[in-house]
Amino acid sequence: EVLLVQSGADVKKPGESLRISCQASGYDFSGYWINWVRQMPGKGLEWMGRIDPSDSSTTYSPSFQGHVTISVDKSTRTAYLQWSSLKASDTAIYYCARRSTAFDIWGQGTMVTVSS
Amino acid sequence: EIVLTQSPGTLSLSPGERATLSCGASQSVSTLYLGWYQKKPGQAPRLLIYGTYRRGAGIPDRFTGSGSGRNFTLTISRLEPEDFAVYYCQQYGTSPTFGQGTKLEIK
Numbered sequence A: 001e002v003l004l005v006q007s008g009a010d011v012k013k014p015g016e017s018l019r020i021s022c023q024a025s026g027y028d029f030s031g032y033w034i035n036w037v038r039q040m041p042g043k044g045l046e047w048m049g050r051i052d053p054s055d056s057s058t059t060y061s062p063s064f065q066g067h068v069t070i071s072v073d074k075s076t077r078t079a080y081l082q083w084s085s086l087k088a089s090d091t092a093i094y095y096c097a098r099r100s101t102a103f104d105i106w107g108q109g110t111m112v113t114v115s116s
Numbered sequence B: 001e002i003v004l005t006q007s008p009g010t011l012s013l014s015p016g017e018r019a020t021l022s023c024g025a026s027q028s029v030s031t032l033y034l035g036w037y038q039k040k041p042g043q044a045p046r047l048l049i050y051g052t053y054r055r056g057a058g059i060p061d062r063f064t065g066s067g068s069g070r071n072f073t074l075t076i077s078r079l080e081p082e083d084f085a086v087y088y089c090q091q092y093g094t095s096p097t098f099g100q101g102t103k104l105e106i107k
Helices: none
Strands: A003-006 A011-013 A020-026 A033-039 A047-052 A057-060 A069-073 A076-083 A092-101 A105-107 A111-113 B002-009 B012-015 B019-025 B032-039 B046-050 B063-068 B071-076 B088-091 B102-106
Touching: A003 A092, A011 A020, A020 A033, A020 A092, A020 A111, A033 A069, A033 A076, A047 A092, A047 A111, A047 B088, A076 A092, A076 B032, A105 B046, A111 B012, B002 B088, B012 B019, B019 B032, B019 B088, B019 B102, B046 B063, B071 B088
Parallel strands: A011 A111, B012 B102
Antiparallel strands: A003 A020, A020 A076, A033 A047, A033 A092, A047 A057, A069 A076, A092 A105, A092 A111, B002 B019, B019 B071, B032 B046, B032 B088, B063 B071, B088 B102
């Protein structure tokens, strides 16, 4: 079975760092880009960026460039999304998604809450 | 960046009725890279349609996608109770973007 399993919910303070994960199973990990998508409370879906696990090359949405970093560890079949300094406005659910024909497989989502 | 605008914002219909959801693009989108997703609270988005008209795995045939250029449509022929949700269109070319969503609610 093709699965993306994300790390659990996290609560952080403004200024703290965070890395969330997305572990893939059931398919050729290097063959498909992994994307990250944000959903802020009560809002729609926003594409943040993607990584090609085969060479770790990344592409970011202009809205997120410089604010987050996407990385991958092929040995553990895991993609990561990280922040060096969180803001309250980063409070959201973050999804990873495999890019095949479209975004065909999604992780279950990771709720990130940033509050002082 | 390609901006996708969905209409209507909210659609109120009854089970058994036909739903027509629209997605307009700020510039032409290749039919290869236009998709639709269903989103329910507490669940991850679910791929319904890719390549404008191709159904995702396990998607019932009451869901139909169509369109070209700057205008695309998702049609649900006969609404089932489980179809009431938020629907997003997406172009997944070089720099993907989503529409703002259409909420399909029970009338």
